[in-house]
Amino acid sequence: MRSRDQKKLAQQRCAEQLTQSVRGPFVFLFGMSGIINILALTGSFYMLQVYDRALPSGSLPTLVGLSILAVGLYLAQGLFDVLRSQILVRLGAQFDRRVAPLAQRVGIDMPRFGFSTAEAMERGRDVDTVRGFLGSPGLVALFDLPWVPVFLVFVYMLHPYLGALTVAGAVVLALLTILAELLTRRWTGATQQAVVARNAIADSNARSADVLKAMGFADRAVDRYRRANDEHLDLQTRTTDISGTFGAIARVLRMILQSAVLGLGAYLVIGGELSAGAIIAASITSARAMAPIDQAIGNWKVILAARTAFRRLKETVIALAAAEPPMTLPPAHRSLRVGHITVAAPGSGRVLLSDVGFELKAGQALGVIGPSGGGKTTLGRALTGIWPLLRGSVRLDEADLPQWDEASLGGMIGYLPQEVCLLDATVEENISRLAEDSDPALVVAAAQAAGVHEMILRMPDGYKTELGPLGTALSGGQRQRIALARALYGNPFLVVLDEPNANLDAEGESALAAAIHGVRARGGLAIVIAHRPSVLAAVDLIAVIQEGKLTAFGPKEAILGKAVRDGAAKPDGAQDNRERSMPERVPA
Numbered sequence: 091m092r093s094r095d096q097k098k099l100a101q102q103r104c105a106e107q108l109t110q111s112v113r114g115p116f117v118f119l120f121g122m123s124g125i126i127n128i129l130a131l132t133g134s135f136y137m138l139q140v141y142d143r144a145l146p147s148g149s150l151p152t153l154v155g156l157s158i159l160a161v162g163l164y165l166a167q168g169l170f171d172v173l174r175s176q177i178l179v180r181l182g183a184q185f186d187r188r189v190a191p192l193a194q195r196v197g198i199d200m201p202r203f204g205f206s207t208a209e210a211m212e213r214g215r216d217v218d219t220v221r222g223f224l225g226s227p228g229l230v231a232l233f234d235l236p237w238v239p240v241f242l243v244f245v246y247m248l249h250p251y252l253g254a255l256t257v258a259g260a261v262v263l264a265l266l267t268i269l270a271e272l273l274t275r276r277w278t279g280a281t282q283q284a285v286v287a288r289n290a291i292a293d294s295n296a297r298s299a300d301v302l303k304a305m306g307f308a309d310r311a312v313d314r315y316r317r318a319n320d321e322h323l324d325l326q327t328r329t330t331d332i333s334g335t336f337g338a339i340a341r342v343l344r345m346i347l348q349s350a351v352l353g354l355g356a357y358l359v360i361g362g363e364l365s366a367g368a369i370i371a372a373s374i375t376s377a378r379a380m381a382p383i384d385q386a387i388g389n390w391k392v393i394l395a396a397r398t399a400f401r402r403l404k405e406t407v408i409a410l411a412a413a414e415p416p417m418t419l420p421p422a423h424r425s426l427r428v429g430h431i432t433v434a435a436p437g438s439g440r441v442l443l444s445d446v447g448f449e450l451k452a453g454q455a456l457g458v459i460g461p462s463g464g465g466k467t468t469l470g471r472a473l474t475g476i477w478p479l480l481r482g483s484v485r486l487d488e489a490d491l492p493q494w495d496e497a498s499l500g501g502m503i504g505y506l507p508q509e510v511c512l513l514d515a516t517v518e519e520n521i522s523r524l525a526e527d528s529d530p531a532l533v534v535a536a537a538q539a540a541g542v543h544e545m546i547l548r549m550p551d552g553y554k555t556e557l558g559p560l561g562t563a564l565s566g567g568q569r570q571r572i573a574l575a576r577a578l579y580g581n582p583f584l585v586v587l588d589e590p591n592a593n594l595d596a597e598g599e600s601a602l603a604a605a606i607h608g609v610r611a612r613g614g615l616a617i618v619i620a621h622r623p624s625v626l627a628a629v630d631l632i633a634v635i636q637e638g639k640l641t642a643f644g645p646k647e648a649i650l651g652k653a654v655r656d657g658a659a660k661p662d663g664a665q666d667n668r669e670r671s672m673p674e675r676v677p678a
């Protein structure tokens with residue numbers, strides 16, 4: 091095990107890598123912005139030279155020469171501007187390419203830990219926000235800001251009074267920026283949360299579309315969405331009001347300053363302290379000095395959003411760095427040992443399963459029964475490593491689950507969740523778990539083991555049939571059987587099936603029983619969580635989970651016999667009734 095310090099160091103290194111990837115190009119762009127800003131003095135120099143040199147001398151060649159030089163410098167500035175924006179866009183794409191998969195990785199994990207899918211999707215949007223910001227005028231303004239003193243010095247050199255006036259204007263605008271930041275800061279987080287809450291409602295409404303339509307409460311669902319949207323709009327209006335007001339004040343101040351510079355310049359010209367060309371040069375330069383500040387204020391919301399998104403992404407990268415890459419172990423083939431595990435609900439921390447322990451040997455199959463809400467699915471989630479343990483251990487061939495790297499562990503586990511969810515991909519891709527170069531023989535073998543091969547052949551494009559979003563193009567039973575084939579793909583050692591027969595007909599049930607027998611025959615382990623007793627024909631052991639505790643564990647005949655004697659269990663093939671089909675209370 092790595093020490094805590096080492097882990098911290100790795101996290102720090104990862105966060106640094108993220109900023110380092112942009113640091114080098116940013117230093118280069120900072121230098122390039124310097125050149126652009128110095129070239130931006132062209133207009134001022136041109137005016138100075140035209141008014142103070144070409145006009146008094148009346149020399150046309152001087153005017154033409156100055157004009158050609160100015161056009162050349164303007165073109166150079168434009169070229170550097172284009173280059174800078176192209177580099178920024180590519181930098182954004184590079185950042186996206188690097189961070190988006192990490193954000194997606196965390197996004198996949200988030201719902202397991204009690205976050206809504208809207209919150210999980212927010213990570214992906216964070217990447218978009220940062221990428222968008224990298225090519226936005228907001229960032230260009232930030233690059234130009236450090237070069238504002240160049241313009242101030244230039245104006246100061248024309249006349250100290252003009253310099254002082256422009257500096258005063260810059261200070262007032264900078265103070266406005268700080269004030270805008272302070273006033274919007276507390277609303278930014280709340281606005282972000284309101285967006286997530288609104289999107290979560292939209293997401294859940296879309297998922298419940300059938301129910302909303304059938305039972306006619308779509309309007310009420312839309313009302314709920316509207317209320318959440320209103321809250322978001324209120325908050326957004328507040329932040330936009332602040333940044334809009336400050337933006338307008340900044341623009342007015344800029345105009346006042348520009349006129350003030352002209353007025354003061356005229357006063358100085360009348361007093362014989364300044365040339366006419368210098369007035370125009372001072373006016374152009376002071377306006378140019380204020381532009382980045384003005385733009386920063388105008389884009390303040392975008393800058394804040396990008397900063398928040400970047401911070402969250404940095405946390406994401408750090409969180410992933412904390413995961414220690416484990417050593418590769420040989421595939422398990424002997425046993426599963428559950429050592430006094432306690433499992434809490436991610437998010438709330440409520441203990442759902444406490445002190446559960448048992449052992450299974452290769453070739454055995456365990457049926458997990460018990461009343462609704464007792465903790466059977468929680469046990470399945472703990473055994474497959476979906477939920478972390480609060481205490482205890484789940485060992486495959488004596489190696490605790492965290493000792494396996496995710497890919498090897500996943501290859502040894504087949505899991506059929508209670509709520510079957512297929513990917514928006516082909517049947518083949520779903521069964522092969524998105525394997526890039528899946529072996530068709532393995533896919534067909536899994537389908538045959540699940541008794542679903544013929545059914546797939548009858549589909550429009552056989553194994554290449556696209557299943558659509560969440561596999562909704564299939565019936566409930568078809569989805570469950572394809573998900574069973576996915577669980578059996580590659581002959582995993584531990585197969586956990588959570589209510590695998592919930593949607594099956596008689597043919598499906600016998601295919602399921604054959605699949606469980608098949609797992610046992612090849613030396614695998616099957617754990618079947620079931621309400622309907624028919625599936626238990628294929629298991630040899632029974633565990634009863636009630637109120638988060640293992641209240642009975644042992645050979646099927648002994649446990650079920652006792653339950654039947656107690657009058658709580660129904661015989662095989664009994665009607666599917668969750669509450670009554672299994673023993674309500676089986677003594678330990």
Ligand SMILES: Nc1ncnc2c1ncn2[C@@H]1O[C@H](COP(=O)(O)OP(=O)(O)OP(=O)(O)O)[C@@H](O)[C@H]1O
Pocket residue numbers: 204435436438440442460461462463464465466467468469508
């Ligand atoms: N994601 C979750 N967050 C918090 N609590 C949860 C979560 N999932 C389940 N629970 C709670 O854990 C308890 C056990 O749920 P579990 O799904 O394990 O029961 P079960 O025995 O599988 O029930 P059923 O037979 O109805 O599927 C329940 O009280 C449930 O409310």
